[in-house]
Amino acid sequence: MVKVIGLCGSLRDSATSEKALKLALAAAQSAEAEVEYLDFKQMHLPFCHGGEDYSEYPDVAVLQAKVKAADALLISTPEYHGSFSGVLKNALDLLGFEELTDKVIGLISVLGGAQNSNALNDLRTVSRWVHAWVVPEQVAIGQAWKQFDEQGQLIDPKLAERIEKLAFSVVDTAKKLR
Amino acid sequence: MVKVIGLCGSLRDSATSEKALKLALAAAQSAEAEVEYLDFKQMHLPFCHGGEDYSEYPDVAVLQAKVKAADALLISTPEYHGSFSGVLKNALDLLGFEELTDKVIGLISVLGGAQNSNALNDLRTVSRWVHAWVVPEQVAIGQAWKQFDEQGQLIDPKLAERIEKLAFSVVDTAKKLR
Amino acid sequence: MVKVIGLCGSLRDSATSEKALKLALAAAQSAEAEVEYLDFKQMHLPFCHGGEDYSEYPDVAVLQAKVKAADALLISTPEYHGSFSGVLKNALDLLGFEELTDKVIGLISVLGGAQNSNALNDLRTVSRWVHAWVVPEQVAIGQAWKQFDEQGQLIDPKLAERIEKLAFSVVDTAKKLR
Amino acid sequence: MVKVIGLCGSLRDSATSEKALKLALAAAQSAEAEVEYLDFKQMHLPFCHGGEDYSEYPDVAVLQAKVKAADALLISTPEYHGSFSGVLKNALDLLGFEELTDKVIGLISVLGGAQNSNALNDLRTVSRWVHAWVVPEQVAIGQAWKQFDEQGQLIDPKLAERIEKLAFSVVDTAKKLR
Numbered sequence: 001m002v003k004v005i006g007l008c009g010s011l012r013d014s015a016t017s018e019k020a021l022k023l024a025l026a027a028a029q030s031a032e033a034e035v036e037y038l039d040f041k042q043m044h045l046p047f048c049h050g051g052e053d054y055s056e057y058p059d060v061a062v063l064q065a066k067v068k069a070a071d072a073l074l075i076s077t078p079e080y081h082g083s084f085s086g087v088l089k090n091a092l093d094l095l096g097f098e099e100l101t102d103k104v105i106g107l108i109s110v111l112g113g114a115q116n117s118n119a120l121n122d123l124r125t126v127s128r129w130v131h132a133w134v135v136p137e138q139v140a141i142g143q144a145w146k147q148f149d150e151q152g153q154l155i156d157p158k159l160a161e162r163i164e165k166l167a168f169s170v171v172d173t174a175k176k177l178r
Numbered sequence: 179m180v181k182v183i184g185l186c187g188s189l190r191d192s193a194t195s196e197k198a199l200k201l202a203l204a205a206a207q208s209a210e211a212e213v214e215y216l217d218f219k220q221m222h223l224p225f226c227h228g229g230e231d232y233s234e235y236p237d238v239a240v241l242q243a244k245v246k247a248a249d250a251l252l253i254s255t256p257e258y259h260g261s262f263s264g265v266l267k268n269a270l271d272l273l274g275f276e277e278l279t280d281k282v283i284g285l286i287s288v289l290g291g292a293q294n295s296n297a298l299n300d301l302r303t304v305s306r307w308v309h310a311w312v313v314p315e316q317v318a319i320g321q322a323w324k325q326f327d328e329q330g331q332l333i334d335p336k337l338a339e340r341i342e343k344l345a346f347s348v349v350d351t352a353k354k355l356r
Numbered sequence: 357m358v359k360v361i362g363l364c365g366s367l368r369d370s371a372t373s374e375k376a377l378k379l380a381l382a383a384a385q386s387a388e389a390e391v392e393y394l395d396f397k398q399m400h401l402p403f404c405h406g407g408e409d410y411s412e413y414p415d416v417a418v419l420q421a422k423v424k425a426a427d428a429l430l431i432s433t434p435e436y437h438g439s440f441s442g443v444l445k446n447a448l449d450l451l452g453f454e455e456l457t458d459k460v461i462g463l464i465s466v467l468g469g470a471q472n473s474n475a476l477n478d479l480r481t482v483s484r485w486v487h488a489w490v491v492p493e494q495v496a497i498g499q500a501w502k503q504f505d506e507q508g509q510l511i512d513p514k515l516a517e518r519i520e521k522l523a524f525s526v527v528d529t530a531k532k533l534r
Numbered sequence: 535m536v537k538v539i540g541l542c543g544s545l546r547d548s549a550t551s552e553k554a555l556k557l558a559l560a561a562a563q564s565a566e567a568e569v570e571y572l573d574f575k576q577m578h579l580p581f582c583h584g585g586e587d588y589s590e591y592p593d594v595a596v597l598q599a600k601v602k603a604a605d606a607l608l609i610s611t612p613e614y615h616g617s618f619s620g621v622l623k624n625a626l627d628l629l630g631f632e633e634l635t636d637k638v639i640g641l642i643s644v645l646g647g648a649q650n651s652n653a654l655n656d657l658r659t660v661s662r663w664v665h666a667w668v669v670p671e672q673v674a675i676g677q678a679w680k681q682f683d684e685q686g687q688l689i690d691p692k693l694a695e696r697i698e699k700l701a702f703s704v705v706d707t708a709k710k711l712r
Contacts, residue, residue, distance in 0.1 A: 082307030090264025129260030438663030442624025485616030
């Protein structure tokens with residue numbers, strides 16, 4: 001069974017990036033993946049200091065172990081200033097080749113303004129650096145504040161389908177590349 | 179007088195990115211700029227939560243006020259996973275158009291391995307997004323661990339000269355664009 | 357007087373990228389710049405072979421001389437496959453530091469689908485490489501096929517204003533950086 | 535059997551990018567792939583005009599058919615002005631989703647100066663756009679003019695090994711993703 005970890009770059013309650021991530025994780029689950037969302041709002045992660053010892057912050061070891069044990073990642077981020085969030089980059093900085101190499105990754109970004117792929121582009125460069133595989137499918141959700149209904153579903157069925165396809169591609173690719 | 183703020187993306191003591199930044203700030207000072215280094219190791223900055231209220235963390239307001247009052251920024255970052263550090267991105271996420279638009283920016287990155295401009299490229303995209311001006315000069319210091327002597331000076335005089343030119347260009351451009 | 361050269365990455369007749377460029381050049385002219393459009397459809401440029409001798413193609417020398425003599429460039433390109441056109445990159449490959457360094461550049465892209473800044477991002481990296489100055493303003497025109505009226509004017513006045521501001525910024529910056 | 539097409543972004547005789555490509559193709563062949571080098575110096579390709587009809591240039595149809603029939607591409611380019619060559623971008627512009635989607639791609643760049651991954655980054659963005667798969671391995675050869683011996687072999691055995699690994703990864707991934 002393919003194991004998929006979900007990571008979200010926003011610490012905001014009811015963030016649209018988190019809503020999009022949950023839809024993608026549900027789709028992965030419907031494709032018979034085992035899914036888990038590591039909620040940074042519930043974890044106590046420090047700023048990366050570039051060293052090795054994070055024993056004061058046991059959640060760093062939790063993050064590292066869970067990501068290492070997974071086959072794939074679904075990552076969703078708000079686009080802040082034309083790139084992904086510092087919160088997300090800091091979490092990735094706490095991980096390394098040991099945890100990230102060969103992972104299959106699917107990417108989602110949400111934006112307040114018009115759709116743009118800058119945050120996704122930068123995440124691709126970082127993912128490549130650690131020798132992970134980012135699937136070609138990706139979803140950038142523009143004007144994200146008006147795209148979800150009260151149940152957290154996407155209003156536009158085409159967008160919902162793209163999230164689903166992204167998740168299916170991640171699960172399928174993880175099986176093939178294993 | 180041109181005011182230059184220095185920002186560093188590493189929290190490590192004696193980080194090479196900080197050494198490089200201090201050389202650049204000294205060069206800017208020698209060009210008669212007023213310089214100040216905002217040391218993130220000495221500040222208590224939170225993770226950006228995407229909202230407005232950071233009143234529990236007064237250093238956020240300090241960061242915002244100092245950057246807003248400056249004409250230019252010198253930014254130095256370690257390259258982590260093919261981009262700039264999450265620590266630095268988070269600090270930039272705490273800033274916005276009000277503080278960053280029209281600033282003149284000079285960029286430095288340090289790497290453990292071979293020289294590369296990925297972190298600088300991503301910082302350029304982010305700087306453009308907030309309508310800042312990044313000078314064409316930039317410095318990426320490869321194998322940074324062996325480039326500095328015990329006094330924190332660059333051993334290679336060509337590299338030292340490039341840092342100096344970067345700082346001079348930032349000061350000069352800030353005067354012209356004002 | 358500021359001299360601005362216009363370059364367009366499309367060879368298609370009545371290309372939307374050319375229409376957008378002409379609007380930008382007209383705006384630059386209204387700001388008292390001297391403008392000239394170097395139409396690649398009318399020039400006989402070869403593929404860049406990486407050498408020095410293009411004496412069989414006198415238009416290479418024309419391109420080089422005109423760009424060298426200018427203060428600024430307005431560049432408009434269709435986005436093909438998530439980047440700017442090969443036609444435009446080849447023309448830039450025929451130029452070098454001697455012609456491009458210190459030029460002030462303004463960038464426009466047109467896309468058939470949704471707005472995106474990939475072509476502009478890549479043009480910024482290339483412009484930086486040759487030490488040119490790209491102004492922070494930029495315009496990406498999505499679904500370009502429906503944005504122009506029969507007189508070649510932009511239907512959306514906000515887009516028209518953004519083209520104008522881009523051109524004004526290029527002229528203004530060229531004056532300041534000179 | 536995996537079919538691999540080689541494309542080179544330089545038109546220069548004895549280009550180092552072509553030498554590197556030939557080494558990669560030989561490695562792919564040793565991994566039992568069927569390889570073919572489409573030499574742009576021997577083909578008569580026009581500038582892309584953004585339309586459909588290239589019947590005056592039959593080599594366009596040859597390029598399209600050969601790439602479409604392949605499983606994978608090895609692409610090598612000189613880095614001109616911080617990106618890949620216009621010659622290569624133009625050839626990719628002549629191709630589309632029909633030929634490129636789902637292809638597995640391996641990337642090499644050569645530079646006169648220090649190693650850098652800008653050309654490779656831009657090729658990754660373009661490859662993603664057409665939904666191709668670029669393997670995480672990549673090779674950027676700095677100061678390429680001094681890296682090859684008279685037989686066209688790489689002098690540094692580590693670089694030679696990296697080219698080999700890149701080719702093996704392309705063949706292996708093409709098998710897995712088929």
